Amino acid sequence: MIRRLIPLLALLLLAGLAPRLLPSFHVTLLNYIGLYSLVALGLVLLTGIGGMTSFGQAAFVGIGAYASAVLTTHYGLSPWLGLLAGLAITLVVATALGLLTLRLAGHYLPIGTLAWGLALFYLFGNLPGLGGFGGLQNLPNISLFGWQIRDSADFSLLIGVLLVISLWLLDNLLHSRQGRAIRTLKDSAGMAEAMGIDTARSRLQVFIIAALLAALSGWLYAHLQRVVNPTPFSVVMGIEYLFMIVLGGVASLWGALLGATLLTLIKQVLQDVLPQLFGHADNVEMIFFGVLVILVLQYARGGLLPVLSRLVPAAKPRPLPEHAAHALPRRTMPANGQPLMVAEGLLKQFGGLVANKDMGLTVHGAEITALIGPNGAGKSTLFNLLSGVLAPNAGQIVFLGQRIDGLSPRAIARLGVSRTFQHVRLLPDMSVLENVALGAHARGKAGLLRSMLHWERKEEAALLAEARRQIERVGLGDALHTPAGSLPLGQQRIVEIARALCSDPLLLLLDEPAAGLRYGEKQALAHLLEQLRGEGLGVLLVEHDMEFVMGLADQIVVMEFGQRLAGGTPVQIQQNPAVLAAYLGGVE
Known part of the structure; x- marks a missing residue:
């Protein structure tokens, strides 16, 4: 835990010292990097880890910005009430859009996000009371316990604190039972459902978290600029947010910060250099970014941070609790010889093909x-x-008296009822311990908020202790912290059995x-x-x-x-x- 806090404390220290050590222009750049990083963090969770590509995150930034702009300029309310309103509106909109959009699969999902991203962008420019494409101006300063946050130096600390808190919450989430469930969404949703994980709920939760982080960034942006217009919330900006995580590290929280930093700095350099080369800048930098992203996808598909991480010695795995973990409750085994599952008269047809007919056991x-x-x-x-x-066309299946x-x-x-798969379905980059702990997901109760605040320590310790017990039970105790994908096929099958046993x-x-x-x-x-x-x-x-x-x-x-x-x-x-x-x- 302390090892994970050190980078966060270093980031917070940088935010506090930057205004004292750097020129104001560089402090402004750091502020924009912080704002972009908040959106990129949500995209890492949504796209890099959850596997749901979104081109519409800039629209959620706009909701956070416009909500505060309207309340503070039209009604004279506090910016903090503007923040609450922006988050509340974003929660409602993201829930509605998520319920509609996340049902789409394949390339239809990003097309769906593109559609509502465009719709919200034009809504910002045409909705009465939002100032049209000229926008709203003269937003008030943020005040915190008498501290007036006026300029870039003041915003540096506020953005830094909120960024550190967001990183801490997401890091806690990804190191929890809920985080393991989120990691299954990208490629192993079918396996996750067989382990008792509600993948539809997890997808919606991730979508909402990413939207709320974008809205928070929009609120900060609005009061930093003190002007809000639709331009920064276009789909083009949504694409730039995706560029950030692809460049830095598509599945890494710190990769989001690296990508936001690199793209912001590169963009600034190009805006200085391109006019000298072409006589104008316009959007020529997007051509450069496109080429850069293609090169990264070709030679560093996971982003630059994983490449840099290979140069640093790997951290030792976290020690597992020896005595603190309490035992998970266990089911009572039925009597020996008692019928567990009875299938009778099963019929399954695929069109004109009869795959099972009057089948029972x-x-x-x-x-x-x-x-x-x-x-x-x-x-x-x-x-x-x-x-x-699959659901049968006829017949019935009864498990312990229940159909x-x-x-x-x-x-x-x-x-x-727990199962393994004909073709092994493990998360190759996750350790054997984490893969097996997925089997115990339904035996835990900690929700999203408890996981993010790290209030599920005892339950998490119990789940990991149970996973370790099952791994040792099947004879793979020496491979606890080994990436599952590096094991031979035979041992991967044994890991699947351990995962199935973990559900009791x-x-x-x-x-x-x-x-x-x-x-x-x-x-x-x-x-x-x-x-x-x-x-x-x-x-x-x-x-x-x-x-x-x-x-x-x-x-x-x-x-x-x-x-x-x-x-x-x-x-x-x-x-x-x-x-x-x-x-x-x-x-x-």
């Missing part, structure tokens, strides 16, 4: 049930029906867990599954390795052409003529 507590069949038999479809990824067919993967996960499931669904494992790793996996069975856990696994299945499963269900071909013990399945015909084409 039962998984009991303290038993391992294997689902096998030739390629194309419909095993994956059935697995997705049982885990909630779950049609429920979302998140809802099914919260009932006590009653039923474990494993999709080809032995694929890619060496003989010794398979033996270790078999030993682990036998241990879980002994603890009362029910296991359903889809697998192609017959030797692995026959030596482990209590019951085996065989599928062919989307239907149940046979079921029974391993001995019964090995002696079943229909199964032998399906796999070997008949027996002599």
